[in-house]
Amino acid sequence: MEFSFETTKDTPLGNTTPIAAAKFIQLGYSPADFYEHFPCFLSVKDLARFQSFSQCYQMTLGVAGHMAEVGVFRGAVSMFLAKLSLLYEPHTTTQVHGFDWFREPTQEELLTIPDGYNYYEPYQRISELIGVQGLQRYLLLHRLNVVTELEGFFKEHTHLQFKLVFLDAGDYDTVARCIREFWPRLSTGGVMIFDQFNHEAAPGETRAVKELLPPDAVIRTFPHGCMPTAYVIKGEMQAPTQTTTGWAKVRLAG
Ligand SMILES: C[S@@+](CC[C@H](N)C(=O)[O-])C[C@H]1O[C@@H](n2cnc3c(N)ncnc32)[C@H](O)[C@@H]1O
Structure with a gap:
């Protein structure tokens, strides 16, 4: 018998409906309206997604290291993180x-x-988008196959250390290679974020996480969001206590 699991909860609630999307065009807004007044159009699900990244980013302020996204596509998350960094540090x-x-x-x-x-996404287009906003010193693109080339990349650039790593290219080989390479380079207190842990769309992602992260890693989720589905704070060793803001107090090993 066939089952659907997590996808059955992927309801239209919080998504832009097709009727709303058509109306956005029909009402004659300019491209500038879409970015200058973006909350008028942004879906609740997308708002939740970026709030999840923002909360993880805030948790890493003061932790040493860079940020990484594996699976960049148009660059929305990478550019969001670069702009947060520009804003806060x-x-x-x-x-x-x-x-x-x-x-x-x-x-x-x-x-x-x-x-x-x-x-x-054409490399040329995303490079131009980064360049025209003056973000090229904040966001570096590495065009490579992470399964076969990430190990060599880190052999060449041995100093690189991270405080936030977002994995969003979810088959087993990709996630496994990324955990092998990034986990030792993630500072204690840094965060690794998984787009589709515990989701039927990417069973290999769950398998890689369970096989390769330390068995006592606390795998957390975002109470308000759909994807990313999970994050781990490196070194977290104790169940958190609830705070008044709903966020966890974390005790770190070492
Ligand atoms: C789901 S998309 C990423 C979406 C993006 N993180 C976002 O939030 O908008 C997955 C990306 O992973 C990239 N990808 C898949 N396998 C890869 C591999 N072996 N090496 C490098 N990139 C890969 C694809 O090119 C694609 O851009």
């Missing part, structure tokens, strides 16, 4: 490292990719 050396192969799917792959799930 303009005088530090913190940078965002975005890893993606920016590769067009083959004709064969296109046959198996469902509608709306083609995550191809």
